[in-house]
Each structure stands twice: as structure tokens, then as C-alpha cells.
Amino acid sequence: MAEAIGVDWLRSIVMRGKGVMQTADFYSKNWGLESVEKRDDALFFRGTGSEPFIYGLREDTVYGIDFIGFGMASRERVDALHRQLSEAGVRSLDQPHELTTPGGGYGFSATDPDDRRLVFSADAVQSTPREEMAKPRKISHVVLNTPRLEEVQDFYVNVLGFRVSDFSANQMVFLRCSSLHHSIALNRNSYSSVNHVAFDMSDVDAVMRGIGRMKTLGQAPAWGPGRHGVADNPFAYFVSPSGFVIEFTSDVIDVDEATHKPQVWSRHSPEAMDVWLTAGPPTPAMRAVMAGRPDPGFPVP
Numbered sequence: 001m002a003e004a005i006g007v008d009w010l011r012s013i014v015m016r017g018k019g020v021m022q023t024a025d026f027y028s029k030n031w032g033l034e035s036v037e038k039r040d041d042a043l044f045f046r047g048t049g050s051e052p053f054i055y056g057l058r059e060d061t062v063y064g065i066d067f068i069g070f071g072m073a074s075r076e077r078v079d080a081l082h083r084q085l086s087e088a089g090v091r092s093l094d095q096p097h098e099l100t101t102p103g104g105g106y107g108f109s110a111t112d113p114d115d116r117r118l119v120f121s122a123d124a125v126q127s128t129p130r131e132e133m134a135k136p137r138k139i140s141h142v143v144l145n146t147p148r149l150e151e152v153q154d155f156y157v158n159v160l161g162f163r164v165s166d167f168s169a170n171q172m173v174f175l176r177c178s179s180l181h182h183s184i185a186l187n188r189n190s191y192s193s194v195n196h197v198a199f200d201m202s203d204v205d206a207v208m209r210g211i212g213r214m215k216t217l218g219q220a221p222a223w224g225p226g227r228h229g230v231a232d233n234p235f236a237y238f239v240s241p242s243g244f245v246i247e248f249t250s251d252v253i254d255v256d257e258a259t260h261k262p263q264v265w266s267r268h269s270p271e272a273m274d275v276w277l278t279a280g281p282p283t284p285a286m287r288a289v290m291a292g293r294p295d296p297g298f299p300v301p
């Protein structure tokens with residue numbers, strides 16, 4: 001029996017909604033991304049790392065996630081994953097093919113149990129990394145709200161090869177596809193939606209300088225700065241003009257696969273949520289924004 005194939009890394013996310021393309025200046029001027037391609041219905045942005053794009057906006061009547069992009073190390077792994085998902089009864093939206101998103105590559109798309117579209121790809125043309133202070137390098141992680149946490153966790157672990165890193169009581173589970181503590185986290189919610197997208201900065205100084213840039217331009221953090229106990233990463237959360245929650249972070253811990261054992265973190269300990277105790281817990285208003293708007297995804301016709 002062939003060894004199961006897992007995804008290799010998180011590479012991008014594209015959001016969709018009505019009027020989202022009108023917020024392009026915020027992402028390039030305030031947030032620090034570089035616009036790399038504009039289409040009639042979509043915009044794509046890169047960070048300072050090697051990915052051809054890490055974030056995108058697509059005009060749509062539906063508000064939420066257009067797709068989450070995962071990197072695969074080779075075309076052979078893309079094909080093997082496609083076969084694996086088919087054998088597991090997972091709905092693929094297409095066959096592996098040459099992609100037309102920035103950087104191209106070879107891949108296919110499928111849906112998770114909440115009907116979110118996932119794109120798995122290899123061979124995208126990489127960009128030359130550059131050093132720019134306080135500019136996002138890549139997508140660090142995506143937190144998804146779900147009403148069926150255990151089912152979605154089972155899909156990411158047993159079908160896509162993620163590993164459980166830690167739990168936040170019975171409310172959240174943190175999942176990794178590489179050595180980084182988490183690329184996907186699931187948050188229990190009454191409906192499916194996006195909670196937030198975190199952008200990786202080079203270090204804690206870059207996080208603070210990013211906060212400074214945002215404040216200079218008139219927007220203070222909605223939550224933070226602080227430092228999470230889970231994954232030990234500094235954080236500062238903002239709300240974009242489209243209403244999406246986005247985060248500056250850095251220094252998410254590397255997990256030792258040989259020794260790591262998942263831990264259940266208390267939600268009643270202030271230090272678990274914020275080691276520094278500078279941010280405290282999110283306000284009720286912030287929790288409401290992080291609950292997001294219901295996202296139907298791409299349901300079966």
C-alpha cells in the first residue's frame with residue numbers, strides 16, 4: 001500500500017466579497033504587500049518572500065474565502081494527492097492542470113467538509129526574496145470557524161496529513177503541515193466562516209514596526225500587541241476595510257516531531273492567551289468580528 005501523501009506547506013489565500021477590490025490601496029500602502037497582478041475580477045499581492053503571491057481579493061457576491069493555496073514539492077506529489085483524495089471520496093473540483101494564477105504551476109482544487117475550496121499546487125515560478133523592514137513575508141496561518149470541528153479536523157489530519165499541535169480547551173485545535181506549530185487552526189463556531197489570516201513578519205521588531213506604520217496611517221490594533229501562549233508568537237490584529245480580520249505575527253515555534261505532544265491550553269488562564277498580559281482577551285466586539293460572516297463555500301450543485 002502506497003504511503004499517504006500530505007500537503008507540504010501553506011502558500012496563499014484569496015478572499016472574495018462585494019467591493020473587496022476597492023480596498024487594494026490598504027493592502028499595498030498600509031499592510032505592506034506588493035500588487036503583482038490585476039484582473040477584471042481579482043487582485044493578487046506578494047510578500048517579501050519567494051511565493052509569487054500570498055494574498056488575493058476577488059469580486060463576488062459571496063463574502064468569505066475564495067480559496068486557500070497549499071504548496072506541494074513536486075508534480076508527482078500533486079498527482080498522488082489527487083488520487084488519494086479521490087479514493088477517500090473527497091470532491092475534487094477539477095483534474096490536475098496548468099494553473100493561470102500568478103506564478104502558474106500545476107495543481108487542482110478540492111473542497112473540505114465545510115465546502116471551502118482548497119488549491120494544491122507545485123512548480124509555481126518563485127519570486128526573488130527581498131529584505132524590507134516590517135513588510136509581511138508570507139502567510140503564517142489561517143484560522144477557520146466551523147460548526148463541525150471534529151469532522152473538519154479529521155479531514156485535515158487523516159486526508160491531508162496535518163498533525164495536531166495543541167488544543168485551546170474544547171474550542172480550538174492547531175494543525176501543522178510542516179514543522180511550524182500551525183498553518184491551519186480550527187475554531188468552534190455556529191457557522192462556517194473565516195476567523196482571521198496571519199501574516200508572518202521577520203521578527204518581533206518587525207511586528208512592532210508594522211503596528212507603528214498602521215498607527216501612523218490612522219489605524220490602531222483591534223487586539224494587541226501581545227504574545228500568545230500557544231505557539232509563543234507575538235500578535236497584533238487589525239480589521240481590514242472589507243471587514244476581514246488580519247494579523248501581524250512572527251516567530252511561530254518549530255515543533256520537534258520526535259518529542260512534541262499536544263497540550264490542552266486553558267481558556268481561563270490570561271497567560272495562555274497573552275503571555276505579556278499587554279493585550280488581554282479580545283473584546284466582545286472583536287470576537288464578533290472574528291466570528292465572520294457565514295460562508296457557504298462551494299457547495300455541491
